[in-house]
Amino acid sequence: MKLRDCSVHATDVVDRRSSASPRKNQVACNTQWNSGMRPATTSKSESVQPLRKDVQASTGPLSSDSSMEILKGIAVSSGIAIGPVVVFDQKGLKLPALSSTPFDSAFELDRLDRSLEAARIEANQAEAEARSRLGSQYADILMAHASIISDPALRRESRDRIERRQLSAEHAVNEVLESYIARLEKLADPHLAARAADVRDIRDRILFKLFSEEPRLSAVDLKEPALILAHDLAPSEAARLDPKSVPGFATEVGGGSSHTAIVAAALEIPAVVGLGRFLDRARGCRMAIIDGDEGLVILDPDPATQERYRRAARERSARFEVLAGQSDLPAVTPDGTRVELLGNIEFSAEVEACLSRGATGVGLYRTEFLFLNAQTPPTEDEQFSAYTAVVESMKGRPVTIRTLDLGADKLAAFRDAGYLEANPVLGLRSLRLSLREPDLFRTQLWAILRASVRGDVRIMFPLVSNLTELRQAKAELDDVIAELKAQGIPIRENLPVGIMVEVPAAALMADHLAKEVDFFSIGTNDLIQYTLAVDRTNETVAELYSAADPSVLRLITHVIRAAKERGIEVSVCGTMGGDPLYTLLLLGLGIRNLSMPPHQLPEIKRVIRGIPLETAQRVAEEALALDSPQAIISLLQETLRTALPDATPTKASTEPC
Amino acid sequence: MSEEPTVVRRQVKITNALGLHLRPADKFVKLAMQFQSEIRVHYNGNVFNGKSILGLTTLAAECGTCLELEASGADAAEAIEALTELVRAQFYEDEYGSGSGEIQSAGPLP
Numbered sequence: 001m002k003l004r005d006c007s008v009h010a011t012d013v014v015d016r017r018s019s020a021s022p023r024k025n026q027v028a029c030n031t032q033w034n035s036g037m038r039p040a041t042t043s044k045s046e047s048v049q050p051l052r053k054d055v056q057a058s059t060g061p062l063s064s065d066s067s068m069e070i071l072k073g074i075a076v077s078s079g080i081a082i083g084p085v086v087v088f089d090q091k092g093l094k095l096p097a098l099s100s101t102p103f104d105s106a107f108e109l110d111r112l113d114r115s116l117e118a119a120r121i122e123a124n125q126a127e128a129e130a131r132s133r134l135g136s137q138y139a140d141i142l143m144a145h146a147s148i149i150s151d152p153a154l155r156r157e158s159r160d161r162i163e164r165r166q167l168s169a170e171h172a173v174n175e176v177l178e179s180y181i182a183r184l185e186k187l188a189d190p191h192l193a194a195r196a197a198d199v200r201d202i203r204d205r206i207l208f209k210l211f212s213e214e215p216r217l218s219a220v221d222l223k224e225p226a227l228i229l230a231h232d233l234a235p236s237e238a239a240r241l242d243p244k245s246v247p248g249f250a251t252e253v254g255g256g257s258s259h260t261a262i263v264a265a266a267l268e269i270p271a272v273v274g275l276g277r278f279l280d281r282a283r284g285c286r287m288a289i290i291d292g293d294e295g296l297v298i299l300d301p302d303p304a305t306q307e308r309y310r311r312a313a314r315e316r317s318a319r320f321e322v323l324a325g326q327s328d329l330p331a332v333t334p335d336g337t338r339v340e341l342l343g344n345i346e347f348s349a350e351v352e353a354c355l356s357r358g359a360t361g362v363g364l365y366r367t368e369f370l371f372l373n374a375q376t377p378p379t380e381d382e383q384f385s386a387y388t389a390v391v392e393s394m395k396g397r398p399v400t401i402r403t404l405d406l407g408a409d410k411l412a413a414f415r416d417a418g419y420l421e422a423n424p425v426l427g428l429r430s431l432r433l434s435l436r437e438p439d440l441f442r443t444q445l446w447a448i449l450r451a452s453v454r455g456d457v458r459i460m461f462p463l464v465s466n467l468t469e470l471r472q473a474k475a476e477l478d479d480v481i482a483e484l485k486a487q488g489i490p491i492r493e494n495l496p497v498g499i500m501v502e503v504p505a506a507a508l509m510a511d512h513l514a515k516e517v518d519f520f521s522i523g524t525n526d527l528i529q530y531t532l533a534v535d536r537t538n539e540t541v542a543e544l545y546s547a548a549d550p551s552v553l554r555l556i557t558h559v560i561r562a563a564k565e566r567g568i569e570v571s572v573c574g575t576m577g578g579d580p581l582y583t584l585l586l587l588g589l590g591i592r593n594l595s596m597p598p599h600q601l602p603e604i605k606r607v608i609r610g611i612p613l614e615t616a617q618r619v620a621e622e623a624l625a626l627d628s629p630q631a632i633i634s635l636l637q638e639t640l641r642t643a644l645p646d647a648t649p650t651k652a653s654t655e656p657c
Numbered sequence: 658m659s660e661e662p663t664v665v666r667r668q669v670k671i672t673n674a675l676g677l678h679l680r681p682a683d684k685f686v687k688l689a690m691q692f693q694s695e696i697r698v699h700y701n702g703n704v705f706n707g708k709s710i711l712g713l714t715t716l717a718a719e720c721g722t723c724l725e726l727e728a729s730g731a732d733a734a735e736a737i738e739a740l741t742e743l744v745r746a747q748f749y750e751d752e753y754g755s756g757s758g759e760i761q762s763a764g765p766l767p
Contacts (some may be wrong), residue, residue, distance in 0.1 A: 015751055050735045140680045141679060141680065142681070143683060144679045144680055144683040147686060147710045148710050148711055148714075151709050151710050151711050152708065153706055153709035153711050153712055154709075155712060171728075180711050180714070180715055184714065187717045188716075188717075189676060189677055189717060189719050191675050191676065192676060192678055192714070192717050195678065195679055195714055198679060199711070267764065420763070491686065531718065570739040628728075629671070
């Protein structure tokens with residue numbers, strides 16, 4: 001059975017280049033990788049100036065090869081990937097393997113019911129839409145579809161297969177409907193036989209519901225490395241991508257702050273999201289370039305473009321190797337100021353990347369991924385082992401564990417009735433949610449505290465917006481500490497407690513907050529979004545989002561000053577901290593701790609080792625006097641260019657913090 | 658309250674041009690669902706659940722086919738009456754389905 005519309009188009013690059021009529025020379029599935037391209041994972045964090053200029057110079061047709069097409073999206077994970085593509089459309093369905101162990105029939109029955117209900121609702125909506133747009137004869141067909149989906153026979157026969165033969169919901173539905181399809185196809189009357197297509201459509205609709213709750217890509221096995229072009233990828237799907245077989249991906253939807261974006265950066269897979277509708281055009285293309293620095297996807301690049309990117313990619317690889325070779329050198333400015341460079345991680349596997357790139361600790365351990373990939377909230381023991389794995393592999397280096405930073409929508413997935421919020425970013429999320437869900441919060445605090453004796457653990461609360469919230473969170477923490485002590489469980493004494501400063505209210509109240517915490521970590525992504533009232537995932541206003549906005553810099557300055565006055569540590573863990581353009585500015589403003597995705601560490605270290613603190617301070621002072629982000633960016637670019645002629649300021653991956 | 662279930666049977670003939678295709682089958686099932694009685698459709702020695710659109714669609718009743726409807730339950734008589742009337746009225750469709758005939762495919766809408 002083949003449900004998946006997945007086509008691999010590949011072409012022999014050499015053939016294309018030497019041919020006057022490239023389309024005729026398509027060699028299906030003959031993948032040719034430039035040897036310099038393959039380790040996409042090692043060619044990171046450097047953008048290539050010539051490419052940028054070329055792209056900007058030409059907005060119309062970019063070459064004589066009319067088939068080439070350049071699409072602009074949002075860069076979420078830097079790097080360049082070139083290769084054949086695999087297109088997953090909305091119906092990119094493929095049944096998972098039959099042996100889904102351990103089998104849980106109650107769970108499968110529940111999935112069956114939920115998928116039938118979701119598919120029925122969808123069919124009803126399609127019917128209503130068709131009735132107003134296309135007329136009743138079309139709508140009646142869709143109404144019949146809804147009836148088939150709610151046919152008690154379908155549910156009964158599917159349940160029977162799940163219960164008696166231990167089939168997964170997908171296989172049960174598929175088998176039942178296939179039997180009807182087979183019967184319909186045998187009918188002599190062509191009108192009736194054609195109904196098989198309706199039932200097939202219904203089957204796909206239900207299966208899609210089942211798949212969309214689960215990683216579709218887990219079932220995919222790519223014969224050759226290929227770029228994935230999809231409508232969307234769930235974070236859990238992205239987390240399962242193997243950079244060796246998927247050197248890059250691009251999606252129609254999604255924004256820079258999505259968890260999918262974080263995962264891409266963590267896996268160091270070049271990625272572009274938010275491209276808008278392009279899969280129809282991509283389906284016919286043989287190869288593509290994903291430029292994760294500029295947020296470009298180039299379909300069927302002409303030979304010259306390919307060559308340019310291949311050369312750039314080779315240079316990046318070489319450069320990255322040089323930088324990686326310097327990972328043991330300390331991050332010290334030429335005039336002797338030491339900066340702590342730390343890693344942002346989501347999974348324990350990323351500790352390796354932190355250490356190999358010279359991170360002196362984990363500045364931000366995002367714990368929500370334990371929750372995102374789970375069907376039910378992770379237990380205390382599960383959390384404890386995840387935290388312990390990270391803490392122990394950091395071998396005594398500091399690890400700052402951030403408590404759950406989830407939206408209510410994510411938590412709702414664990415429950416039947418979800419919260420529906422009109423504006424989740426301003427709603428019940430992050431620490432607010434933890435305070436509202438004490439069981440969830442306390443379970444996590446228990447796990448963190450138990451792990452605290454295994455190394456240098458610190459705890460950090462996200463999205464604190466006022467002192468009351470901070471005090472409530474600390475009270476919960478104190479309660480849990482008392483419980484652990486009462487039970488004789490060892491914990492770290494004087495566990496450092498800090499907060500993310502990412503709400504403007506907290507930044508403005510930083511002097512008071514500083515009295516009650518051991519450290520601040522500035523989450524620049526949310527701070528910028530809330531200060532500028534710009535949804536950074538909304539492409540239509542994304543250009544208003546700038547770390548260089550003077551208002552943002554004033555808030556950051558205020559936070560740094562408050563921290564210094566109380567003598568507490570202050571770090572930056574948002575995207576800004578990993579962007580070479582802002583390194584000297586943050587340094588000049590007084591930041592001595594920067595936390596970023598591990599792959600950005602070498603480049604940032606190079607900037608620190610190349611620019612004297614004196615220069616950074618002078619530039620910071622100048623920048624604070626300017627009145628527009630454009631003026632500030634120009635100043636920073638100019639300084640960076642002068643001080644480090646071959647440095648590469650990236651607008652890079654907007655990484656949520 | 659053990660009321661003896663009534664069983665009512667009646668022969669009907671499908672007279673609309675396209676036979677018992679998707680839309681008529683849907684109408685039939687929706688009507689059958691309104692009754693408590695179990696509804697069965699006998700055809701060619703097979704029995705189909707009258708409340709299952711999947712079953713009725715695969716029944717393949719072309720124009721001219723004779724079916725036997727069977728209802729068993731308290732409201733069997735009313736059920737048979739109503740369903741017979743629906744079939745007799747050609748499911749309230751015109752000669753070629755409704756409008757321009759049956760839609761061949763109902764894939765994703767634009």
